[in-house]
Amino acid sequence: MSFARPHFAAFASGAALLTGLAQTASAAEATFLVQLTDYSGDDAYFSLYLVDADDRYVRTLWVSGDDERWYKDLPRWWKYVGRAPQDLDAITGASTASGDRSIIRIELEDEVLDAGYKVRVETAVEDQQNHPVDVEVALESALGGERVPGTGYVRYIRYQW
Numbered sequence: 001m002s003f004a005r006p007h008f009a010a011f012a013s014g015a016a017l018l019t020g021l022a023q024t025a026s027a028a029e030a031t032f033l034v035q036l037t038d039y040s041g042d043d044a045y046f047s048l049y050l051v052d053a054d055d056r057y058v059r060t061l062w063v064s065g066d067d068e069r070w071y072k073d074l075p076r077w078w079k080y081v082g083r084a085p086q087d088l089d090a091i092t093g094a095s096t097a098s099g100d101r102s103i104i105r106i107e108l109e110d111e112v113l114d115a116g117y118k119v120r121v122e123t124a125v126e127d128q129q130n131h132p133v134d135v136e137v138a139l140e141s142a143l144g145g146e147r148v149p150g151t152g153y154v155r156y157i158r159y160q161w
Contacts, residue, residue: 026109026110027107027108027109027110028107028108028110028113028161029105029106029107029108029161030105030106030107030108030139030159030160030161031103031104031105031159031160031161032048032061032062032102032103032104032105032106032119032157032158032159033101033102033103033104033157033158033159034046034048034064034096034101034102034104034121034154034157035101035154035155035156035157036096036097036098036099036100036101036153036154036155037098037099037150037152037153037154037155038098038099039098039099039125039128039153040098041098041125041126041127041128042095042125042126042127043065043094043095043096043097043098043125044064044065044095044096044097044098044123044124044125044153045063045064045065045070045071045073045074045095045123045124045125046063046064046065046074046096046121046122046123046124046134046153046154047060047062047063047064047074047077047121047122048060048061048062048063048064048104048119048120048121049061049077049080049119049120049122050108050112050117050118050119050120051117051118051119051120051136052116052117053115053116053117055118057080057083057084058112058117059084059086060077060080060081060086060088060091061091061104061106061119062091062092062093062102062104062106063088063091063092063093064092064093064094064095064096064102065092065093065094065095065096066092066093066094066095067095068088070124070126073124073126073130074122074123074124074130075130075132076122076132076133077122077132108139108161112139113139113141113161114139114140114141115139116138117138117139118136118137118138118139119136119137119139119157119159120133120135120136121133121134121135121136121150121154121157122134123150123152123153123154125153129152130152131150131151131152131153131154133151134150134151134152134153134154135148135149135150135151135154135156135157137157137159139159143159144159144160144161145158145159145160146158
């Protein structure tokens with residue numbers, strides 16, 4: 001599957017190893033496409049993060065929006081980051097405009113694929129409602145390439161590895 005040429009592409013390399021996984025874990029490059037709806041208002045901030053089979057936060061994969069003062073407007077994710085700090089500089093990019101898309105490339109350890117882990121997206125737009133679970137999708141081979149609809153500013157997310 002190939003994605004259409006985006007208006008904005010964000011690339012990330014998730015280099016940090018997951019807690020509890022072997023230090024020698026092999027990795028697969030996963031590509032996520034997050035397509036936003038057409039909405040009125042400022043550009044969206046969103047966090048793309050990994051949760052385990054028990055819905056526990058594991059790590060942040062990507063943050064759309066590089067101005068840290070607005071991260072608190074993603075309160076669920078921000079609470080997780082406060083409990084498990086990580087360097088976000090290497091995994092952030094510009095905020096994403098209405099109707100635009102972000103393509104994010106991330107190294108994911110083989111142990112999280114087809115093992116009950118999920119990717120969750122939280123979204124926020126200034127002076128508008130935020131969506132703590134705009135979309136959530138299991139990292140399952142069978143779902144690769146399928147569009148999973150969001151419930152807020154995300155029209156859909158899809159991925160492949």
